[in-house]
Amino acid sequence: MTTTDAATNTSDAALAVEVRDLHKSFGRLEVLKGIDMQVDHGKVVCIIGPSGSGKSTLLRCVNLLEQPNSGSVKVNGIELNDPDCDIDTVRASIGMVFQSFNLFAHKTVLNNLTLAQRKVLKRSRAEAERIAQENLERVGLADKINAMPSQLSGGQQQRVAIARALSMNPKVMLFDEPTSALDPELVGDVLGVMRSLADEGMTMLVVTHEMQFAREVADEVLFMDGGVVVEQGPPNRVIGDPQQTRTREFLHRVLNPVHANE
Ligand SMILES: Nc1ncnc2c1ncn2[C@@H]1O[C@H](COP(=O)(O)OP(=O)(O)O)[C@@H](O)[C@H]1O
Ligand SMILES: [Mg+2]
Numbered sequence: 001m002t003t004t005d006a007a008t009n010t011s012d013a014a015l016a017v018e019v020r021d022l023h024k025s026f027g028r029l030e031v032l033k034g035i036d037m038q039v040d041h042g043k044v045v046c047i048i049g050p051s052g053s054g055k056s057t058l059l060r061c062v063n064l065l066e067q068p069n070s071g072s073v074k075v076n077g078i079e080l081n082d083p084d085c086d087i088d089t090v091r092a093s094i095g096m097v098f099q100s101f102n103l104f105a106h107k108t109v110l111n112n113l114t115l116a117q118r119k120v121l122k123r124s125r126a127e128a129e130r131i132a133q134e135n136l137e138r139v140g141l142a143d144k145i146n147a148m149p150s151q152l153s154g155g156q157q158q159r160v161a162i163a164r165a166l167s168m169n170p171k172v173m174l175f176d177e178p179t180s181a182l183d184p185e186l187v188g189d190v191l192g193v194m195r196s197l198a199d200e201g202m203t204m205l206v207v208t209h210e211m212q213f214a215r216e217v218a219d220e221v222l223f224m225d226g227g228v229v230v231e232q233g234p235p236n237r238v239i240g241d242p243q244q245t246r247t248r249e250f251l252h253r254v255l256n257p258v259h260a261n262e
Helices: 003-008 055-062 088-090 109-119 126-138 152-165 184-199 211-217 245-255
Strands: 018-025 029-039 044-048 070-075 094-097 172-176 204-207 221-223 229-232
Touching: 018 055, 029 055, 029 204, 029 229, 044 172, 044 211, 055 070, 055 126, 055 172, 055 204, 088 094, 109 126, 109 152, 126 152, 152 184, 184 204, 184 211, 211 229, 221 245, 229 245
Parallel strands: 044 204, 044 221, 094 172, 172 204
Antiparallel strands: 018 029, 018 070, 221 229
16 A cells, blocks of 8 residues: 555545536536446546536536536545545545647756655655656656757647656546647547557546547546536447437547537
């Protein structure tokens, strides 16, 4: 058992992520209208759905960037709304990768990877650098350790962002459209890294428009629209044989982009 396990008192029986009847409004705009979903340890759940359906807001409620209006969010069995919840510990157990890479532009790749390790996890410089190196190798960028972010392609920057998140030894990784800002030829490398993480057994919650990735890597797919989960299940059902009209229409639009504006 790691120190994080001891500190958060998690049990292996608990779900990695468990969301029950989650509601979130911004002013009078109700964005999440009662979301129920869960991610089991070691599983990959992909969330698909049109722009504005609340996907990012859901992820932001899971990693405490947004405060829900009501409902329950548990990460590794810990209720985030519980006044006894140690927010910093929970947050340290969740890795987040955004559409925009969010690297510190004025720091080297190495310093991007060691900063939070040292500040949040209080690791020594030597240990943080060792872990940074390991995770850069994991994403295929060991040779970029001393580069500045501006010297890297978008795909490389995103892989550095993944390595940075992994350096915190997260229990769960959240990805919010990690390839949407990339040139098409760079998407494959990032998806490849995510696929290998999934193969290693990482627990992942991924918002994506990459249907082939969702189909091949996800254990479960959720289709969200208008702040509700319209349909969920194994990818070959939700993507391969959707039951709901809204899911079918969305998939038709995503899979036939040429016809989208007709
Ligand atoms: N901080 C915020 N303040 C006000 N409205 C917001 C905020 N964040 C998101 N929204 C609104 O919530 C809705 C859902 O947004 P979002 O969760 O980003 O959807 P998605 O990620 O599925 O595109 C949108 O209408 C968006 O404009
Ligand atoms: Mg979004």
